[in-house]
Amino acid sequence: MEKSEFFEGFEEWVKGIGRDPEHLNTPTHLIMREFLRVREQYMEFIDEYTTSLEVPVSQKSIDIWKYAIIEAIDVVMTRVVEEKSNHFNARIEEQQQTINDLSSPLIDLPEGKALLPLVGDIDSDRASAIFENTLDGCTKKRVDHLFIDLSGVYLVDTRVAQQIFQLITGLRLIGVSTTLSGIRPEIAQTAVQLGIDFGQVSITANLAQAISQQQAT
Structure with a gap:
């Protein structure tokens, strides 16, 4: 059997071992220690086997056997650890x-309206998730007006402020009007520094005022 065929046969076994619940719950250093112990056992088996033969075996042959065992164990050990890490x-x-989905819930309201209450710090990854989830959710729920409440957001960076503006622009492109409420002074300052124009966006001091204003129109 060729070496390549030999290692190909290991692949499915390696994936099974790497994803096995027992191995996933076992610390990686213990798994590696066990592989090394098994490797030493095979070294001993080779020594026992060669000494039991009536015909002497050359040291070169013994070294070839041991190297093959070392290489095989090393490959399997590395792949198992990689598979565990990938999992x-x-x-x-x-x-x-x-977490991103739960932290940006789209709440249905009557008459084609919805609420997006944002809470906590918004980093770039979360802002991207909010952008995608909100556009998709508004399309599926056939929302025509979205209330975005920022009263629970205390800190955003310049990139995130830009993404919030892009979200509003994206909503407008799919026919969803927006009302921003609860903008804190820090966020307003960032928006001004970026030159973001909220001229086409309805803005209110709080959510209650936003809903009341929308009902009056």
């Missing part, structure tokens, strides 16, 4: 996406 990274990304 954890995928889970972290899924959890982060869930």
Whole structure:
């Protein structure tokens, strides 16, 4: 059997081991320690086997056998650790996406209206998730007016302020008008420094005023 065929046969086994719940719950350094222990055992097996033969085996042959074992174990150990890491990274990304979705809920209101209450610090990743989720949600829910409440947002950077403006522009392009409420002085200052023009956006001091104003129109 060729070496390439030999290692290809390991692939599915490696994926299974790397994603196995028991191995996922085992610290990586313990998994590596076990592989190294197994490797030492195979070294001992080779020594025992060669000494048991009636015909002497050349040291070159013994070295070739041992090198093959070392290479195989090293490859498998590396792939198992990589697979475990890939699995954890995928889970972290899924959890982060869930957190982003939950942190930007689109709440249905009567008569084609909806509310997007934003709370906490908004970094670039979260701002991107809010942009995508809001546009998609408004389209699916057939929203024609969205209240965006920023009273729970205490800090945004310049890039995030720009993305909020882009969200409003994107909503306008799909036929959704917006009302911004609860803009804190820090956010207003950032918007002014960026030269962001909210002239076409309805702005109120708080959410209650925004809803009352919309009902009156």
